[in-house]
Amino acid sequence: MNKSYKSIRQTIDERKSNEAKMKKISFSDLKSDMKRNPLLFVALFGLTFFTVLNGLFIGLAPRLNEQGELSLFGGVEGTGAAVIGIFFGIVYAATFPIIGEWGTYYWHRKASLRDQNNLAQAWIGYGMMILAGAFTVTTAIAASVILASLLHTFTAFSAIPTWAQKWTVLIIPISLAAHGAANIWFDHVSKYAEERREMERSLQQTQMESENRIRQARDKAMENAAIAMAEEYEVLSAVQAVQAGKANARRAWEKDKDDLGADRDGDGIPDTMDSHDDRKNKHIPFQPQQSYAVKTQQVNDNGSHPR
Numbered sequence: 001m002n003k004s005y006k007s008i009r010q011t012i013d014e015r016k017s018n019e020a021k022m023k024k025i026s027f028s029d030l031k032s033d034m035k036r037n038p039l040l041f042v043a044l045f046g047l048t049f050f051t052v053l054n055g056l057f058i059g060l061a062p063r064l065n066e067q068g069e070l071s072l073f074g075g076v077e078g079t080g081a082a083v084i085g086i087f088f089g090i091v092y093a094a095t096f097p098i099i100g101e102w103g104t105y106y107w108h109r110k111a112s113l114r115d116q117n118n119l120a121q122a123w124i125g126y127g128m129m130i131l132a133g134a135f136t137v138t139t140a141i142a143a144s145v146i147l148a149s150l151l152h153t154f155t156a157f158s159a160i161p162t163w164a165q166k167w168t169v170l171i172i173p174i175s176l177a178a179h180g181a182a183n184i185w186f187d188h189v190s191k192y193a194e195e196r197r198e199m200e201r202s203l204q205q206t207q208m209e210s211e212n213r214i215r216q217a218r219d220k221a222m223e224n225a226a227i228a229m230a231e232e233y234e235v236l237s238a239v240q241a242v243q244a245g246k247a248n249a250r251r252a253w254e255k256d257k258d259d260l261g262a263d264r265d266g267d268g269i270p271d272t273m274d275s276h277d278d279r280k281n282k283h284i285p286f287q288p289q290q291s292y293a294v295k296t297q298q299v300n301d302n303g304s305h306p307r
Contacts, residue, residue: 044101044104044105047137048100050139050141051140051143052093052096053093054092054139055093055096056092056093058168058169059085059087059088059089059090059091059092059093060073060085060086061073061085063150092172099171099172099175099176099179100132100136100139100175101136103128103175104133104136106132107129108129110125110128110186111129115190118190118191120189121186121189124186128178128179131178132175132178135171135175138167138171139167139168141164142163142164145157145160145161145164146160
């Protein structure tokens with residue numbers, strides 16, 4: 001019976017792929033949620049209008065003077081100011097709904113599709129959904145207050161409050177940091193991350209054990225080499241030391257025996273007394289010893305006394 005064999009790694013990858021597909025937010029999921037919860041999306045789309053408006057306020061920088069005249073880009077004239085203002089207005093107008101309304105729906109999906117019995121992911125998902133929703137509502141309120149202040153609709157909104165100005169500027173970096181940190185935390189406590197950490201620990205343990213085995217084998221090899229060298233030296237010294245000593249003795253004797261009166265030619269006379277010096281291959285003329293009488297006569301002829 002032929003069955004396709006799947007390794008443990010393949011099984012884990014397939015399961016993770018299926019889980020990723022289930023957790024992916026697709027357009028069909030969005031349509032299905034809109035049908036089930038229409039008022040939720042009406043609220044989100046309504047808030048989106050105000051948050052987009054708030055983003056445009058930052059870039060366009062509209063101002064209304066006491067005479068009721070409206071000026072854009074903070075009253076600065078010129079093409080450069082207009083281009084920069086429009087660019088940042090579009091950027092902020094697109095960013096506010098992403099970190100606000102879409103962030104709320106995103107964390108709603110993450111929390112509902114969390115790992116089974118994973119309490120940490122539930123806290124992160126629902127907590128970020130509430131926080132993103134609070135960011136969205138506050139940003140929309142700030143946009144309404146700024147709009148009413150610009151239009152001088154009511155006396156209570158004759159000037160833009162300080163909190164609305166600060167909130168509009170600071171909400172984006174604060175929200176981005178919160179979304180990023182929550183995503184990292186959410187994935188960190190997931191089953192996928194847990195399995196990855198376990199595999200990494202297993203790999204690190206295997207690598208560490210392998211390195212230790214190599215290090216131990218290298219130390220053992222060096223130890224064996226040192227022991228073998230010592231043993232071989234003992235064998236060689238025991239066998240060849242005597243021979244080396246005898247060779248040194250022979251060389252020393254060859255040098256000393258000439259000084260002791262060696263007879264190389266076998267004539268019964270030491271080499272040092274022969275007429276030929278065999279060591280230097282040099283002829284030494286024979287000089288007979290003079291008698292005392294001859295020496296005395298030579299001295300007298302020279303006019304001196306013998307000693």
